[in-house]
Amino acid sequence: MLRTIFPALAHAIDMNSCPTLHQEGTAKNIKDKLQVLSMAVVEAYNILPNLDLIVPCVMNKGIDFSVSSLSMVPGITIKPMLEKITNGIPQALKLFENKAFTCEYKYDGQRAQIHKLVDGSICVFSRNGGESTSRFPDLIDIFKGSSKSVASTFIMDAEIVDIDRKNGYRIMSFQVLSSRRRGGKDTLVDICIFVFDIMFANGEHPFKFCFQIEVDDACLTYEATLTKINAFLEDALCSSCEGILVKTLDVDAGYSPSKHSDKWLKVNYVEGLNDTLYLVPIGAWHENGRKAGWYSPFLMACFNPEAKKYQSVCCVMSRFSDSFYRFVKLMKELFSRDKVLSKKPPYYQTGVASDMWFCPQVVWEIRGAYFTVSLGLICITDVKMDYFLHLKKMGINFCASDRSPKECSAVANIVEMFHSQTRKMDATAGD
DNA sequence: ACTGATGCGTC
DNA sequence: GTCGGAC
DNA sequence: GTCCGACGACGCATCAGT
Numbered sequence: 132m133l134r135t136i137f138p139a140l141a142h143a144i145d146m147n148s149c150p151t152l153h154q155e156g157t158a159k160n161i162k163d164k165l166q167v168l169s170m171a172v173v174e175a176y177n178i179l180p181n182l183d184l185i186v187p188c189v190m191n192k193g194i195d196f197s198v199s200s201l202s203m204v205p206g207i208t209i210k211p212m213l214e215k216i217t218n219g220i221p222q223a224l225k226l227f228e229n230k231a232f233t234c235e236y237k238y239d240g241q242r243a244q245i246h247k248l249v250d251g252s253i254c255v256f257s258r259n260g261g262e263s264t265s266r267f268p269d270l271i272d273i274f275k276g277s278s279k280s281v282a283s284t285f286i287m288d289a290e291i292v293d294i295d296r297k298n299g300y301r302i303m304s305f306q307v308l309s310s311r312r313r314g315g316k317d318t319l320v321d322i323c324i325f326v327f328d329i330m331f332a333n334g335e336h337p338f339k340f341c342f343q344i345e346v347d348d349a350c351l352t353y354e355a356t357l358t359k360i361n362a363f364l365e366d367a368l369c370s371s372c373e374g375i376l377v378k379t380l381d382v383d384a385g386y387s388p389s390k391h392s393d394k395w396l397k398v399n400y401v402e403g404l405n406d407t408l409y410l411v412p413i414g415a416w417h418e419n420g421r422k423a424g425w426y427s428p429f430l431m432a433c434f435n436p437e438a439k440k441y442q443s444v445c446c447v448m449s450r451f452s453d454s455f456y457r458f459v460k461l462m463k464e465l466f467s468r469d470k471v472l473s474k475k476p477p478y479y480q481t482g483v484a485s486d487m488w489f490c491p492q493v494v495w496e497i498r499g500a501y502f503t504v505s506l507g508l509i510c511i512t513d514v515k516m517d518y519f520l521h522l523k524k525m526g527i528n529f530c531a532s533d534r535s536p537k538e539c540s541a542v543a544n545i546v547e548m549f550h551s552q553t554r555k556m557d558a559t560a561g562d
Numbered sequence: 563a564c565t566g567a568t569g570c571g572t573c
Numbered sequence: 574g575t576c577g578g579a580c
Numbered sequence: 581g582t583c584c585g586a587c588g589a590c591g592c593a594t595c596a597g598t
Contacts, residue, residue: 198565216575239573240573241572241573242573256573257571257572258572259571259572261571263571263572304571305590306573306590306591308572308573308591308593309571309573309590310590310591310592311591311592312592312593313571313592314592314593315590371587381571391582391583474564497589
């Protein structure tokens, strides 16, 4: 839409409202002008995604239209600024070489754009611009109680996080936050709001102004900086955060709506789990659509030597590249005919009902960045019955290892890995 | 009143 | 949110 | 390098069938 419809719209409006345009100057000149206009319309849409307001303005201003022709309007969402994903702190440092920057925790919650309208009411919008005011009556109360005299209107960017105030202000996972009853009234899940940007206040656009800051640590060596940020990331992970955001403070710093901007960098995992998991595919679901005829996801299990049972650990997701499908036929041989069991065997322990069950045949190497834990189903009893561990950011080596199924990872190993990971995932909420 | 399938919105 | 692929 | 559509997990809400 940004690269097709809006430019076309801008051209159409302008050709219509300024018929003499194509008589002035060279073709290239006109093309350049329209290019600039297209960009301006796109930019305007990002801060005011409402064509009823943009179109009349473009018609009025013609080729002179620019983003400053319009203003944000409390009540209409700004397209949220997005961060660029990095694979670790060294990459972030390289991108911000010779730049001033700051680091923040990246909380594991729900993005919220909070508006105070001219009539004084508070509205909450989600990342996708949907209104979710009714889900957070307690947020409204907080703002009603605290912002009366500060600003008549504002638009701010925040993260809503679940916090356990009765238990040492522990920050709970997104999973717990999302278990809130919809439509208000929920006393079980207490929230906390971390505001990290103010895009609009009392009719002004603070983000248009450059930061005036004093730079700390300007003389630190690369190694010292790396150490310091590593420690900060460690703190964030220990505080149940998803990772950290590294934000530039340079002269071009500012809010860039709708951009996976390289002004914000996300570092949310470092190396991945130290150990590879060796898991056995014990079942699978049928896949539809483009991948019809193939299985996904696969249900993966580890082994419990005491109980002599395979216990489910996670599903292997279906995100296979097209090139992978060259091996589909080969793989299918592994899971067809006599290898398919008629029903779930007693030595498979899982609460999941997959479409089909396989004999334990092969071991796949699964790498992951960290575990999360979720409601439902079953699995690693030491963590909690009725919870299901999930590996995030998985990588799979389908070449399989040469281990036999019984030599796959043991339950105890996986539980130990879960408990020792830096990022703390709460497994006891809701009790 | 319970259950499973489906829908919708979040990440 | 991630990912792969088109541009 | 950037953008965008197609995906996935997972929660509650809703509804049809029992």
